[in-house]
Amino acid sequence: MNFQKKIEGRSPNDSKAESTIVMLPSDANPKGNVFGGIILKHVDLIAGLVAKRHAGHANIVTASIDRMTFLKPIFIGNALILTARINYVKRSSMEIEVNVFAEDLDDNTRVHAATAFVTMIALDKYGKTTEVPSLILESDEEKKRYIEGEKRMITRLKEAGKL
Numbered sequence: 001m002n003f004q005k006k007i008e009g010r011s012p013n014d015s016k017a018e019s020t021i022v023m024l025p026s027d028a029n030p031k032g033n034v035f036g037g038i039i040l041k042h043v044d045l046i047a048g049l050v051a052k053r054h055a056g057h058a059n060i061v062t063a064s065i066d067r068m069t070f071l072k073p074i075f076i077g078n079a080l081i082l083t084a085r086i087n088y089v090k091r092s093s094m095e096i097e098v099n100v101f102a103e104d105l106d107d108n109t110r111v112h113a114a115t116a117f118v119t120m121i122a123l124d125k126y127g128k129t130t131e132v133p134s135l136i137l138e139s140d141e142e143k144k145r146y147i148e149g150e151k152r153m154i155t156r157l158k159e160a161g162k163l
C-alpha cells in the first residue's frame, strides 16, 4: 500500500469541515419531519466544500452518494450538524465521509442521524477529469480510513460497472 504516491499532498485535517443549520418549516413535511432531500442537499454541499479544499483549483462534481439510511428523525427547530472529512483519494476522485447529527436545542441533546459516503470528482477548465493532491496520512486512524475508503471505492465502481 503506497499512502503517499505523489509529492505534493494534503492532510485530511486541511480540508475537514463542519456546518450547523437550524431547520425551518420550509425544510419539513406537515408533521415537522425534515425531508431527506434537504439533508442530502446539505450533505452534498459540505462534501463539495471538503473536496474543493483538498483539490484546490478544480471544478468539483458529485459522481455518487452511497446508499444512505436515516437512522433518527430530524425536526423543525433542530440544529442539523454536519461533519465532513476526506478518507480516500484515487486520481481525480475523492471519497468524503459526512456524518449528520440532530441537536435538540431545547435540551442540548445530540443524536447521530446518518452517515454518507460521497464521491467527488475534480474537473479541469475543459471539463476533463484532473488529478488531485494525494493524502498525507499521519495517524493510524487516517490510514485505517484510507484503506476502508479504498475498499468501498472498489465496491462502488464494481456496482457502477466501472471495474
Ligand SMILES: CC(C)(COP(=O)(O)OP(=O)(O)OC[C@H]1O[C@@H](n2cnc3c(N)ncnc32)[C@H](O)[C@@H]1OP(=O)(O)O)[C@@H](O)C(=O)NCCC(=O)NCCS
Pocket: 060, 061, 062, 063, 064, 089, 090, 091, 092, 093, 094, 119, 121, 129, 156, 157, 160, 162
Ligand atoms: C462523474 C463523471 C465526471 C465521471 O466521468 P466519466 O467519464 O464517466 O468517468 P471515468 O470513467 O473516466 O472516471 C473518472 C473518475 O470518476 C470515477 N467515477 C466514475 N464513476 C463513478 C461512480 N459512479 N462512483 C465513484 N466514482 C466514479 C472514476 O473511478 C474515475 O476516478 P479516478 O480519476 O480517481 O480514477 C461524469 O459521469 C459526470 O460528469 N457526471 C455528472 C456529474 C454531475 O453532474 N453531478 C451532479 C452535479 S455536481
